[in-house]
Amino acid sequence: MKASVRTYGATKDRLGSKKWLEVDVPEKTSIRELMRILGIADEEIMAIMKDGRFLDRNEHIDEGDRIHLLPFIGGG
Secondary structure, three states, rough: OOEEEHHHHEHHOOOOOOEEEEOOOOOOOOOOHHHHHHHHOOHHHEEEEEEEEEEOOOOOOOOOOOOOOOOOOOOO
């Protein structure tokens, strides 16, 4: 099953700087499992969105989903 993932900031840079990553995952993969597959630690991501709504890390991905992984932003 394929899903598209968009990351931002340092996470995006670490994963190759592509705007969208196409990821093959098994059916019934959770967001948390997807992050593990990509090598993204739980504490790196502040929020997860799909279709303008926030998702829980335990929700499952469906074929063709476009997931946004939003990292914490620092500054000052």
